[in-house]
Amino acid sequence: MSQIKGKVLKHSSQTRTMHWVHLICFLILGLTGIAFYWDIGIIYKIFGGPANASLVHRWTAVIFTAGPAIYILLNFDRFSKFIDTISSFTKDDIQWLKIMGGYIPFLKGNVPPQDKYNAGQKLLGWLVIIGCILFVLTGFPMWLWRHEVSAVFLKMCYTIHFWDAIIMILAVAGHFFLAAIHPVSRKEFSSMMITGYVDAEFSSHHNEKWFNNLKKLS
Amino acid sequence: MITLQDQGIIQVNNSCKACDHCTFICPTQAISGKIGQKHKINQKICINCGQCLINCPFGAIDDISMVDKVKEALADPEKFVVVQEAPAVRVALGEEFGLAPGTNVKTKMYTALRLLGFDKVYDTEFAADLTIMEEGTELIQRVYNALGVEGFEQAGPLPQFTSCCPAWIKYAEDKYPHILPHISSAKSPQQMFGAVAKTYAAEQLNIDPAKMVVVSVMPCTAKKYECNRPEFIASGYKDVDFVLTTRELAQLIKENNIDFLNLEDGSADKFIGLSTGAATIFGVTGGVMEAALRTAYEILSEKTLDKIEFKAVRGTEPVREATIEIPVKTLGKKLPVNVCVVTGLKHVDNVINDVLAGRSKYHFIEVMNCPGGCINGGGQPIRRDTY
């Protein structure tokens, strides 16, 4: 097959900015969160004590919430397309999931053509959306209405918030591995983290259905 | 020697998640900390009410236990151990065994206490009636004094405040010492009981009071502080030796494998165990007031009440007021007695400041630290209801 030369603009600067903001916030939130749950003195030291760490956690949470909210408002069309993509599951997606895109050593097979996001990324998209909604819904009562809500409700928020964090940290760790370390998938790294572009060669194979619908500027 | 007073009755343990839910609940800001910072209790200003304890979502607050001391006394053949229980205990104890809140388990409670080995099972309600007699008469004397009736110049000023809530007493001593002359000199039912048990009852039973141990079962953690107050030795001994909370009694019952739900009905012992309905309602906000009114009305009017209930003082709003018209036979006129009921110590400051400024219209004020009354005390079963 002939090599397709050129590059694809996959993520706009707004998208990349929002991703960076969200990423940095997540790291701070996760780190302080871990410190709270397991009472880790070293992390407390970095932030200047538990009370300060809590202050940082809360205000970072505000940015963590506001960032995507502002992005969605300013990029409603991009956001809508994103939701459309990740909510379309076809036979190709099911097949991809059965072999986990070929990323798992012992699960080999033909990887069917994928859209802008492969089936695994679509699932991660939902995980992140649901996870973030849960963080926000449980987190703000723990801060703003900690006096007003009932003790049981407050404990429930803490419990959900904790398990959400465990799941999300694991998901993000997997996501980071594929995005930055795995020799194949990391080829897309720059598209979200730096330039926004990915090699046309890569997209034509890994995101075939999406690639075939792109416009070509010469 | 570190006494219970020094240690503090209420303590934060390691489970504190610094959620800061408790600081709003504390009437004195004794428990404090920023969110994220393990909270601490300032024992000097803590009034031992335990509201933080029962409201902590993570069970991170404990009350000092005297359970071991009680077990020791029960196991000691030399000791004659008697027990009293507050009204509020009998409608909450059942919750620790799966019953709905408000279920009356009074008779099973008596039986359980006998099975635990108490030599005599009495009832704090007896002493609550005693409190009404003493405090009611004191109020009448203060009223006569205020009206200029001769012979009552020694009486204290109006309005009179109730004195059965030890959290309220410590609050007044710490924060409003000038209100102290207004507080009734009557002891709380718990303490009256102890004094009477080690004198009158000991005499009637032919027991050496030095060998008598008085245990009380209370819905309240502040009662642990109260029983240790150094001035409560009027009997010649420590009037009330140990206090168990409702929770601790349930724990003892379970430890002894007593099948609480299937116990037979029991009853209290003679001399200092008989209750009335007036005593029973001491456990709710407005109950002390109503009990006092039932007696004061009949004593002053020398008539029997048609309607025994004083619904005007009932309810759960934090500050309630009512005017009760009492016909006073000896004066030949009707007195409009203005009463006030405070539940939830956070709401008492305005009432106190009015009194100190001389602009209070009240004659008698009932104060209970815990919202709803003792039935919602720091020693009661902890609820985690979601629906």
Place this chain on the structure above:
Amino acid sequence: MSVFIEKEGITRRQFFKGAGLITVTAIVAGVFAKIGIDMFKASNAYIEQRISGLYTLDEKMTLRKSHENPEILKLYKDFLSPGDVKPLSEKAHHLLHTKYGNDIPQLIAELKNHQHNAA
């Protein structure tokens, strides 16, 4: 070098999916808030139930006024104010009344004195 970009515009379907997610999120938030409110109400229900329990118990009792308690009357007649029912008698003051705050040390001294004399 060729640059490939996405085509402009979104379809109606895509718009509704985006708007739909926002709406669903708002609804979920509303449901969560309602749960919080319901849980708050439930968390305090036990107080009224216990209050009601005591008032009900009062209604069932034969004796409902403190001054009619025969054991109380006996206590006064036999012990606190022999021969009569006299609250605030000397014995009653000694056993059943107290002092507060700064008056306590003096009270303790008096009580210890009383013990000493009685002994």
